[in-house]
Amino acid sequence: MQEKYTKAYAEKLDAADALRTFRNEFYLKNECVYMDGNSLGLMSKRAEQSVYDVMASWKEHAIDGWTGGEIPWYYLSELLGDNMAGLVGAKKEEVIVTGSTTVNMHQLVSTFYQPEGKRTKILADALNFPSDIYALKAQLALQGYDDAHLIQVPSEDGHTLDEEAIINAMTEEVALIVLPSVLYRSGQVLDMEMLTKAAHERGIKIGFDLCHSIGAIPHELHDWNVDFAFWCTYKHLNAGPGSVAALFVNENHFGISPGLAGWFSSDKEKQFDMEHTLTPAADAGAFQIGTPHVLSAAPLIGALELFQEAGIGKIRRKSLQLTAYMMDVIEYELGEFDFIICNPINEKQRGGHIYLEHPEAARICKALKWKNVIPDFRKPSGIRLAPVALYNSFEDVYHCVQTLKNIMEEKAYEQFSNEREVVS
Numbered sequence: 547m548q549e550k551y552t553k554a555y556a557e558k559l560d561a562a563d564a565l566r567t568f569r570n571e572f573y574l575k576n577e578c579v580y581m582d583g584n585s586l587g588l589m590s591k592r593a594e595q596s597v598y599d600v601m602a603s604w605k606e607h608a609i610d611g612w613t614g615g616e617i618p619w620y621y622l623s624e625l626l627g628d629n630m631a632g633l634v635g636a637k638k639e640e641v642i643v644t645g646s647t648t649v650n651m652h653q654l655v656s657t658f659y660q661p662e663g664k665r666t667k668i669l670a671d672a673l674n675f676p677s678d679i680y681a682l683k684a685q686l687a688l689q690g691y692d693d694a695h696l697i698q699v700p701s702e703d704g705h706t707l708d709e710e711a712i713i714n715a716m717t718e719e720v721a722l723i724v725l726p727s728v729l730y731r732s733g734q735v736l737d738m739e740m741l742t743k744a745a746h747e748r749g750i751k752i753g754f755d756l757c758h759s760i761g762a763i764p765h766e767l768h769d770w771n772v773d774f775a776f777w778c779t780y781k782h783l784n785a786g787p788g789s790v791a792a793l794f795v796n797e798n799h800f801g802i803s804p805g806l807a808g809w810f811s812s813d814k815e816k817q818f819d820m821e822h823t824l825t826p827a828a829d830a831g832a833f834q835i836g837t838p839h840v841l842s843a844a845p846l847i848g849a850l851e852l853f854q855e856a857g858i859g860k861i862r863r864k865s866l867q868l869t870a871y872m873m874d875v876i877e878y879e880l881g882e883f884d885f886i887i888c889n890p891i892n893e894k895q896r897g898g899h900i901y902l903e904h905p906e907a908a909r910i911c912k913a914l915k916w917k918n919v920i921p922d923f924r925k926p927s928g929i930r931l932a933p934v935a936l937y938n939s940f941e942d943v944y945h946c947v948q949t950l951k952n953i954m955e956e957k958a959y960e961q962f963s964n965e966r967e968v969v970s
């Protein structure tokens with residue numbers, strides 16, 4: 547056997563890993579190799595501590611916690627926006643931590659979708675996450691349009707999108723474009739800069755769903771001139787189930803009225819004047835709606851520290867190394883078992899996870915879990931494996947592929963039904 551495919555080689559890669567100490571910051575499940583951080587990231591000790599800290603500030607300060615204590619809750623959304631701005635390449639005023647992914651998308655589409663004349667359609671794609679498509683259809687319906695007003699650029703191979711095809715669909719009928727930065731199944735990274743430039747040349751506004759890229763790849767939203775973006779914080783950012791999401795609005799658009807207004811859209815100094823005419827915040831803060839979900843934002847305080855310490859450049863470099871290594875070992879070890887690697891291979895388009903297709907995928911995932919390796923299954927026949935730079939090791943990757951090989955050799959998956967779980 548070539549040295550490259552031994553456990554010793556994985557250990558050598560781990561010894562040379564500049565981020566290896568970050569693994570100790572996380573609660574790793576005992577005896578378990580976690581490969582599902584692209585769905586729900588693991589808990590870190592920092593995130594846990596910051597939840598305790600916010601609980602303590604509530605206990606101690608009660609109502610005065612809004613403006614007192616170490617981190618006054620009234621400014622927490624702005625503070626976290628500032629802490630996160632580097633991850634998306636934004637000015638601090640352009641990011642606010644608020645709401646959920648889907649609510650933020652409704653907020654931004656209701657703000658930026660302004661059909662006029664023959665520009666009435668929304669351009670999206672055929673592979674985006676369902677919630678985004680439901681939200682776009684609902685926004686069209688609110689404006690009196692049917693689903694035919696949503697153009698979904700098809701995928702030739704069922705896994706990836708052709709950016710040229712997206713650009714060709716940017717016609718004079720299109721008022722707004724919403725696309726994912728990274729596709730949730732195949733992990734393809736779209737060229738946001740190129741797509742934004744093409745959209746603007748055609749007079750169209752464009753926004754991105756960053757759920758699968760935030761914390762995994764660097765962004766330059768401000769310099770790329772992206773109009774808006776939104777993302778969750780529970781995947782690569784590790785802020786826990788239902789943690790508060792975030793959004794970006796380019797400073798070029800400051801002053802535009804939020805489609806969904808509420809009293810937290812206010813200029814903070816004016817908010818408690820209790821006027822019935824809203825004076826929106828002068829920055830991305832205007833896209834908040836109501837009282838911030840302080841307890842669900844709390845883990846983000848600690849979780850983001852780790853990104854500031856590690857640096858997104860190093861995270862991306864290790865992530866690419868992990869996924870390259872994983873594909874290499876898969877090809878070497880699993881060649882005879884009908885797996886197809888469906889994520890893009892090249893570094894520019896490869897996101898933070900590997901996507902394998904196999905006709906028995908649902909039950910192979912069940913067998914992996916039974917063997918303490920945690921993947922996730924996506925219909926119709928996909929296995930997602932996310933080796934996460936902050937807490938997965940090369941040895942984890944080695945172990946994951948060896949486990950998969952073992953399951954295939956022994957046909958251990960046959961004891962399970964080939965149907966998805968309720969939550970997969």
Ligand SMILES: Cc1ncc(COP(=O)(O)O)c(C=O)c1O
Pocket residue numbers: 646647648649675677678726730755757758778
């Ligand atoms: C790309 C993408 N968009 C939207 C969502 C849904 O976001 P939420 O349920 O947090 O609103 C998810 C995952 O759940 C996702 O992967």
Ligand SMILES: Nc1c(O)cccc1C(=O)C[C@H](N)C(=O)O
Pocket residue numbers: 584585586675730969
């Ligand atoms: N948001 C989720 C949830 O509430 C339960 C289970 C999974 C999720 C996910 O985030 C799934 C994820 N967006 C995906 O890429 O499939």
